[in-house]
Amino acid sequence: MDMVTLKSVLKPLFGWMPDWLVAVCGFAVILFLALVLQDVLVRVIGRWLLPRLAPLVQSTFLRARGVIRFAFLLLALAIALPLVPMGPHTQETGHRILVAALIVLIGWIAILAVNVGAERYVSRFRMDVADNLLARKAQTQIRVLRHATNVLLAILTAACALMTFDTVRQFGVSLFASAGIAGIAVGFAARPVLSNLIAGVQLALTQPIRLGDVVVIEGEWGKVEELTATYVVIAIWDWRRLIVPLSYFMEKPFANWTRSSSAIIGSVFLYVDYTVPVEKVRRKAIEFAHQSKSWDRQVINLQVTDAKERTLELRVLATAADSGTAWNLRCELREKLIGYIQSEFPDALPRYRGEFEAQAPPVAAHKRGADLPA
Numbered sequence: 001m002d003m004v005t006l007k008s009v010l011k012p013l014f015g016w017m018p019d020w021l022v023a024v025c026g027f028a029v030i031l032f033l034a035l036v037l038q039d040v041l042v043r044v045i046g047r048w049l050l051p052r053l054a055p056l057v058q059s060t061f062l063r064a065r066g067v068i069r070f071a072f073l074l075l076a077l078a079i080a081l082p083l084v085p086m087g088p089h090t091q092e093t094g095h096r097i098l099v100a101a102l103i104v105l106i107g108w109i110a111i112l113a114v115n116v117g118a119e120r121y122v123s124r125f126r127m128d129v130a131d132n133l134l135a136r137k138a139q140t141q142i143r144v145l146r147h148a149t150n151v152l153l154a155i156l157t158a159a160c161a162l163m164t165f166d167t168v169r170q171f172g173v174s175l176f177a178s179a180g181i182a183g184i185a186v187g188f189a190a191r192p193v194l195s196n197l198i199a200g201v202q203l204a205l206t207q208p209i210r211l212g213d214v215v216v217i218e219g220e221w222g223k224v225e226e227l228t229a230t231y232v233v234i235a236i237w238d239w240r241r242l243i244v245p246l247s248y249f250m251e252k253p254f255a256n257w258t259r260s261s262s263a264i265i266g267s268v269f270l271y272v273d274y275t276v277p278v279e280k281v282r283r284k285a286i287e288f289a290h291q292s293k294s295w296d297r298q299v300i301n302l303q304v305t306d307a308k309e310r311t312l313e314l315r316v317l318a319t320a321a322d323s324g325t326a327w328n329l330r331c332e333l334r335e336k337l338i339g340y341i342q343s344e345f346p347d348a349l350p351r352y353r354g355e356f357e358a359q360a361p362p363v364a365a366h367k368r369g370a371d372l373p374a
Contacts, residue, residue: 100164
């Protein structure tokens, strides 16, 4: 039975109803049937076929359920459009809406494919190892590029979908032709967003920072926790979060403690008296480092780095696998060395020195007169 025959069958059955109501009811019935069919297929696949597939395919299917439902609805609209009674103008409008929806579906599938591919690539790297520099590098590149690609695909999809309508296309042409000042104003307003997107691409390629890097920025010490298309989230040591735009890292200086390696050198400063036996304290510092689980067995030394007016400055350098471990190592060495000096050389703690001269008391005036000769 072709479409013309189907329309001729539907007209006698629903001849008492206006055409628009018949069209609405037809769309509703077909969309309902499409949703029921989609739900049945998803349940069958999820129960019988999905457990036998690879984990990547399972996660992809679960994430694509919204796309599948939208595709079924779109297919139902494509089937229902030529079947329901509508005028030529309504048919043309419905056809344009269908094309726009198809463009949205393609863009949605492209974004989903980008996200799944990015996750598949990142899953090859492990972040739970001590030296995870390559993993953090890959995650940073993929995450930033994925966000930028998603934004670009969303903009292109929306633009292509809107261009299917003549009114929108003519409005856009007239707007660009006659509203140059407004376009410049919009360009200036969008400059921060565009600069951050461009900075995100530069950051992914050059990588001045990566996920998990320890940085000092605006006087705050923290770890790069999250990278988005426009900003970076820095987890501060006291559980605060510092939100920094991506363009900041391309325009201003900052300190990156884990730029080339996750290993880091920690320093401990002690201020003691000049009488301290430096060699004994040095040997004790080396002993404490060997006893610590935080030390990575690479560098440990103690040097006199300054001689101030009243104290000596001792600096202990020790390496650790990462910044968090280095912090614990510094605190441990500082605490043990201070305890050692207090117990073994208490006189070597910082102290003030002074000199006092004793003078004879002044002689009273009447005694001075009595001693004079007559």
